[in-house]
Amino acid sequence: xxxxxxxxxxxxxxxxxxxxxxxxxxxxxxxxxxxxxxxxxxxxxxxxxxxxxxxxxxxxxxxxxxxxxxxxxxxxxxxxxxxxxxxxxxxxxxxxxxxxxxxxxxxxxxxxxxxxxxxxxxxxxxxxxxxxxxxxxx
Amino acid sequence: xxxxxxxxxxxxxxxxxxxxxxxxxxxxxxxxxxxxxxxxxxxxxxxxxxxxxxxxxxxxxxxxxxxxxxxxxxxxxxxxxxxxxxxxxxxxxxxxxxxxxxxxxxxxxxxxxxxxxxxxxxxxxxxxxxxxxxxxxxxxxxxxxxxxxxxxxxxxxxxxxxxxxxxxxxxxxxxxxxxxxxxxxxxxxxxxxxxxxxxxxxxxxxxxx
Numbered sequence: 001x002x003x004x005x006x007x008x009x010x011x012x013x014x015x016x017x018x019x020x021x022x023x024x025x026x027x028x029x030x031x032x033x034x035x036x037x038x039x040x041x042x043x044x045x046x047x048x049x050x051x052x053x054x055x056x057x058x059x060x061x062x063x064x065x066x067x068x069x070x071x072x073x074x075x076x077x078x079x080x081x082x083x084x085x086x087x088x089x090x091x092x093x094x095x096x097x098x099x100x101x102x103x104x105x106x107x108x109x110x111x112x113x114x115x116x117x118x119x120x121x122x123x124x125x126x127x128x129x130x131x132x133x134x135x136x137x138x
Numbered sequence: 139x140x141x142x143x144x145x146x147x148x149x150x151x152x153x154x155x156x157x158x159x160x161x162x163x164x165x166x167x168x169x170x171x172x173x174x175x176x177x178x179x180x181x182x183x184x185x186x187x188x189x190x191x192x193x194x195x196x197x198x199x200x201x202x203x204x205x206x207x208x209x210x211x212x213x214x215x216x217x218x219x220x221x222x223x224x225x226x227x228x229x230x231x232x233x234x235x236x237x238x239x240x241x242x243x244x245x246x247x248x249x250x251x252x253x254x255x256x257x258x259x260x261x262x263x264x265x266x267x268x269x270x271x272x273x274x275x276x277x278x279x280x281x282x283x284x285x286x287x288x289x290x291x292x293x294x295x296x297x298x299x300x301x302x303x304x305x306x307x308x309x310x311x312x313x314x315x316x317x318x319x320x321x322x323x324x325x326x327x328x329x330x331x332x333x334x335x336x337x338x339x340x341x342x343x344x345x346x347x
Binding site for chain 2: 005006007008009010011018021022023026027032036039060061062063064091099100101108109133135136137
């Protein structure tokens with residue numbers, strides 16, 4: 001099941017522009033390695049799930065994967081062959097907004113080589129440019 | 139061992155002036171502590187990067203100042219690659235300081251050969267020691283760690299003169315059995331989308347009217 005909020009204040013949200021860089025969630029916190037977004041973008045809940053599956057299939061329970069983003073934003077669309085008007089469409093899917101610097105996934109309990117391969121598989125699923133980062137020492 | 143860093147006194151303050159400082163290949167820094175006045179400094183970015191790569195914690199400031207300082211807070215850019223600002227605290231080399239050091243895992247756990255997975259729970263250790271004897275990292279040998287076993291701080295030998303602040307029974311690393319995740323993958327197929335509950339929304343009975 002793709003991710004989605006349990007409760008929301010409003011069913012539909014305005015699109016808004018993604019401005020600026022990530023000021024929060026931009027460092028590796030839980031694992032040893034992280035996948036960092038280099039571009040702003042919307043990541044669909046299905047894409048987050050696809051990435052999670054691609055990574056867990058590779059690590060096979062050896063390490064631990066942390067998903068650091070959540071789809072809070074609903075995206076609406078009007079059905080095909082619908083006349084103009086009649087208001088905003090119905091929510092179709094949910095997306096996570098990522099800014100440059102956001103850590104999208106983290107991995108722990110694996111070697112750097114394994115993390116590289118795992119994140120390379122995962123990166124193919126992502127609609128934004130990403131890179132591997134290591135946990136910063138104190 | 140203190141890392142030597144050349145610093146220059148900085149007269150300018152404010153975000154606009156700091157942008158110019160950074161563009162000139164310098165990093166703005168502040169030095170404070172010991173009840174003395176705060177000093178605004180500039181550090182050469184290449185020297186700073188080198189000191190960080192060497193794992194420096196204690197710095198011997200040279201150039202316009204002649205003091206010893208401890209790295210307090212480092213501000214990074216959004217990608218975590220460039221240092222934006224550094225806070226330094228005045229210390230004397232033989233002064234006791236409270237700091238945190240990284241825990242590094244060494245060796246291959248015996249449990250991994252039995253199908254286990256090593257998971258590091260604790261990354262940093264809070265310690266008290268003299269400023270000139272802060273260890274670069276605390277090494278933990280996991281070669282004898284079996285599946286289901288764990289290593290706590292009590293099992294680690296600290297350098298001489300170091301006082302532990304973190305509770306002794308805190309677990310550093312555990313070795314757990316690898317769990318199969320196949321059923322999890324099957325369950326993750328996208329089912330028919332249900333809508334989330336709207337906070338303060340009308341109940342369904344009212345909408346039928």
